[in-house]
Amino acid sequence: MIYQDLFYPAGVAVFGSVKPGKLAAVIINRLKEGNMPNVYAVNPKAQGMENVPGCDSVLKLKGQVQLAVIAAPAAIVKDILEECGQAGIKAAAIITSGFSEAGNVQGEQELLEIASRYGMRFVGPNCAGVVNTHSNLLATLETRPPKGNIAIISQSGAVGGILMSMAKAQKIGISKFVSFGNGLDLNMMEFLEWMKTDDETKVVAIYMEAVKNGRAFMKVLSELTEIKPVVIVKAGHSSAGQRAALSHTGSMAGVDAVFDAALGQCGAVRAESLEDLFDICRGFSALPEIKGERVLIVTNSGGPGVMTTDKSEEVRLSLPEPSQNMKETLGKFLPSFASIKNPVDLTVEGTGEQYRDALANALEEYDAAVALYIGTPYLKSAPIAEGIIQAGKSTGKPIAVSLSVGTDMNESLDRLEQEGIPAFISGERAVKVFAKMAQYYKCKKLGKTFEASSMPTVGTVLPNNLLEPDVKELLQKNNISVPPYSFVHTAEEAAQSGEELGWPVVIKVVSPQIIHKSDVGGVLLGIDSPNKAREAFKTLEKIAEGRDFRGAIMYHMLDLGREVIIGLTNDASFGPVVVFGLGGIYTEVLKDVVFKVAPVDEKTALTMIKSIKSYKLLEGIRGGKSIDMQFLAKTISELSYFPFKYTNIREMDLNPVFAYEDGVIAVDARIVTDNEA
Structure with a gap:
């Protein structure tokens, strides 16, 4: 019910000053721009705006409002929320800042207490609002995007604003947008959970900066990617500032590398940038499933075809040449000077019919195709676009396009978009999209590699400062192979153990104060007699002088694997x-x-x-x-x-x-x- 009120309200009350330039005034203008009916301005002076009525108390609107949008000063937000609760409003978007991000944690706790008392849920505070293009809801300070099937969830209001502007500029259709700000109540996890049931959304785009509960996030994400693609861009690629770990493993693990692995295990797709995010989302939004990694390139220019080929190999797509039978088929209608390899180069004389026939025939052997057209300023690109559209309809396979130069370029691009064939700035960006799409569908087919069920949290607590012999015993107990070894405490024990293990042996110092043994000369190799074993033990004693020396561990020298x-x-x-x-x-x-x-x-x-x-x-x-x-x-x-x-x-x-x-x-x-x- 909460999401019905939040995204499909019949009436919206906006709290705050409606003077020109004030946040509440901007939000009201956005709501009217989106053709939202039943908008009310609520403020102490009951001031309205044009055809938006004003009211001094939301209690007078009881039953007429399902969503409260609060853009009033932080000091009075709790009073507004209290009144909303009394009016029976169950959903709110708190645009107002000045809470935990400014050190006002107590103020946030007061909001939670009030909302909990009235069974109310809210987005924010310090958020950029919510959008639902399918219900004419534009409760935000940001740009109005076109209607579509891509949902955007942003941890940052500023980045959310950039995405909305990009969506409008690039004519990318959006279904929902939510910037949850401080995420005090409704947050990323809950919106992802709801997205599983939102039929108006085909693909989910996320901008995020941090994950608090990684495993809970993975569980929800895994469930969502079973239903629809999720594309994520995350700020913070560097592991700078991480604790200097004692072990090799710790020093190798960076925050971003672990995050990347987690996404892969959940079947989500990682984007490198906001532009990359939109490219990938457009592919998922418009194109049919790509069922493999075999990609065909059809071009009328060698250079862009080669660059697209290079990028394809970089992103691990396969670009085999057409079979001999297919080459013969293509040769029947392509000119003799065309290159029938992969890319298929129609040369500058390539026509719309040749693009159509080359794509329609060759796609029998491929999973997807990229069509490149680099025209001239005096020729029309529309015939090429029509040929590509016809090929897409006849094959039912994904075709991405990059068109450049032509007298009717804008019209051609619009025509392609209408027919569900996305056009990208370059072939390189198109094949990156195919690679990410193939990754998602392959993962979905093979199944996730993260087990969402919780692991047991009750286990054995190990003692501190475990020595290598203790660890080796633990490994053996858990079915991990270790070499036969001896833990010796005297030079004589070392000589005797060498006989039992078989010469030559390795002998290593054992001390809780020596972590990396080889760094201090604490690993001696090729010990092949009792006397050398005694000498080696005494050498290790000397190396560990002044430290907590516990003895030495020995094992027969292994063949190098x-x-x-x-x-x-x-x-x-x-x-x-x-x-x-x-x-x-x-x-x-x-x-x-x-x-x-x-x-x-x-x-x-x-x-x-x-x-x-x-x-x-x-x-x-x-x-x-x-x-x-x-x-x-x-x-x-x-x-x-x-x-x-x-x-x-x-x-x-x-x-x-x-x-x-x-x-x-x-x-x-x-x-x-x-x-x-």
Whole structure:
């Protein structure tokens, strides 16, 4: 019911001064611009505006108003809300600023108390209002957008205003707009929940800056993307200011990287900019489903075709040449000088009929097409547009267009938009849209990789300052392979353990005060006799002099496998995160790692392995054999459940992990618990 009153009110009361230039006056003008009937101005002097009646108390309008829009001074907002409650109004948009964003937290709590008492819900305070183009509601300070099927939810009023202006300038149809400001009551989560049932919205666009409860956000987002696409642009790509982590895993994890992973696991699409956001939304809004990643380019100019091809490869679309049979088919109606590859280059002499026939025929072998037309200032582009429209109707497949130059360009672009074929500024931007659309539909088909059901919160609490032998024992208990090892406390024990493990051995210092052993010379390799084992132990004792030396851990030297790192860290918004990447320089220098919000199953872990840039090194190159992918995926999955079994894990590293053709071994491991410095 609340959303009915908020977005489909029969009457709207606007609170505040109606003097020229005042916020309430601007909002009333917007409401009348949108042809909203039954608008009332409420202020102490009962001043109205033109044909909008004034009233000194909303109680006199009882039963006539469903939505209150408040643009009065912050000091009297609570009194207005109280009166709205008495009048039976259940929905409000509080435009007024001067609350928590200005340090007035108490003022916000008063608003919540009043609203709760009357069963009222509100947007804001400090918001840019709400819009519903399908009910003529323009309760905002922002520009009036065209009617359409894209809903916009913005955490920022200013960015919301930019988006509304862009929508009007680019003729992009909007269904709903809401800027929720401080989000004191109705917020992002609740609007996403409602969007699942809004039949007037086909795609949801979001601008956001932060996530408070990441896992709850993921749950709602996952449910929404099952129904319709969600495209998100987020401010803040940098991880600057993050805590300097003790472990490799913590230092690799940036806020933005985790957010990006979370969106992918929920099936949402990430946009790079506001322009990118609108491009992608227009694709989802107008085009049919893209069922694969095979894209055809038809052009009349080589340069733009090549640039579009380059961008296609960059965004991982496939551009195979037409089959031999298709080349023969195309050759029957295309001129001999046309290039029948991919791009199909019709040259400057390409006609509307040739665009139509090339697209209609070749799309039998492709999932989508980009049609590029770079005309001349003295020729019409309309015939090209008509040819593309006819091809779209005959194939039912997505076709995106980039038209440039022509005597009737605006008319041609309008005609394409009317027929549901979006035109983009360039072919490069068009293929970026196809890549994002393919990503969404592929994810929807394969299923989400985030399990929305809550994980158990009751688990074992680990002691602080776990030593490597303790961690190795814990790994074995949880089905993660480690090498056979000995924890020794004297030089003689080291000599005896070497005999039992088999020479040569590795011997490493064990001390809670030495985190990175190799940095202090605390890892000694190739120890191949009892005497050398004794000497090695004494060397480690000397290295740890003045520190809490607990002994040494020893294991037989392993054959070098492909070195990887698996880790856990905790994100402030999303909680436990699992990290995977190649070890060595690939971790330290190239940062070739991938993140997922934990836990993950083996199927998702396998996608993590395959998504790193250096995956080919694991798969095997130049005759090399592939590592045991399934065993590695199982290890990643097993580790991802650790924070739910052991609830005080802050960070954890398995580094290095050796991956072989027939197994995986965690060579070194460490855990940082919550209470450790």
